[in-house]
Structures are given as structure tokens and as C-alpha cells.
Amino acid sequence: MSDPQPPLTETVARIDELCAQLGKTREEVLNLPHLSYMTGLSESEIRTLLSGDSLPEPDPDAMVRQRVRFLYETRRGDKTESQQIHEIAAAIKQTPVWVRKLVAGDSKPNIHVGADLARFYRVPSSFLTDPPADALSRELQPEVLRLEIEADPGKTLADLGVRGITGRSAHLSEKGNLVELAQWVVELTAELGAATTELQRKVKTEEGR
DSSP, rough: OOOOOOOOOHHHHHHHHHHHHHHHOOOOOOOHHHHHHHHHHOOOHHHHTTTTTTOOOOHHHHHHHHHHHHHHHHSSTTTHHHHHHHHHHHHOOOHHHHHHHHTTTTOOOHHHHHHHHHHTTTTTTTTTTTHHHHHHHHHHHHHHHHHHHHHOOHHHHHHHHHHHHHHHOOOHHHHHHHHHHHHHHHHHHHHHHHHHHHHHHHHHHHOOO
């Protein structure tokens, strides 16, 4: 289960606060095509949510089907339809016939298939089920972190337990270098966390056999 995201209004307010601190605009820092790719929302829906307006309450069943279709259509790369179908079938342990129905929106994944599908596409486990505002808030968190690093890299490093940097090297104490260091530490921390989670999942799988 993924950690709950801050309310979208709180996330957007924090982005606006950091933008003001850095002398930037929201339009300069937010990449709508990328946010659309990562949430399954259209750019128009994202603009609506960012403006403070709400979207119609989605039908959960229809939303899950639509996001499965979105993943299939936006992440096929240069693979043929047959190659993609068979890769998905192997990853989620289902037949190619059923997978064709799944990606066409004629079938809906259960919780276990949904989790396998999220792992296959390397998206958050809640990608298929997050309401629009939650999905957008989730994908704005990396932007909040990036802006916080840029605004105060020393605080970011301190929050991660890295202290005493400025006293060790005048070169590292320059803000640009601290920003790069903080970004590297954050990325490393995230990779280690992901690796730990995957290892724990594999251990549980082995124990369950």
C-alpha cells in the first residue's frame, strides 16, 4: 500500500510558495505532458485541477479500465502488439487472450493483477486506483522536492541526515554544488529504498512458497 499523499491544494500551495521564493512561475516548473504521462490524466484535466477546480467524480470501474488502456497505449515503445501482449501476459500470469480483453477495456484487473501490472509498467501501485486529485498530488511530490532542494539544499541534506558538509569544504558549500549533492543523495536514497522494497517482496514470495 502506498503512503497517502498530501491534499492537492496543499501541494500546489507549496509549489507556489517555492516558486515565489525562487523567482519562478508555476508554468516554468511544471511539465504538463510529463504529468499526464505519469497520472493518466489529460493535460486539460491537470490544468483544471491546478486552477483549484474539481473534476466530476469518476466511476471507479471505468477509471481503472481507462488507466489500463492508457498504460498500454503510452508505453508500447517499438514493440509489436503481439510482443507487448505476450510480455504483459507473462508478467501478470494471465493468458494472452484475456490480456487482449484487458487492454481493450473489456476486462478489469483484480487487486493482484493490478499490482503485477503496476510492477510491469513500473508505475506506483496506486496508479490504477488513485482519484484524479490524488494522482496529480502524488506526481507533484518530486517537483516539490526538486524545488525544495533548489531553494535550500543544506536543509534537504540535513533532513536526510547529511551534516557538516559546509564545514568540510568551501567548494561544496557553494549553493550550486550543494544542490547537485542534495539531488544525488535524494536519488541514491530513493534507489536504495526501492531496492529494499523489492528485496522484501521477493523474500515474502519465497516464504509463501
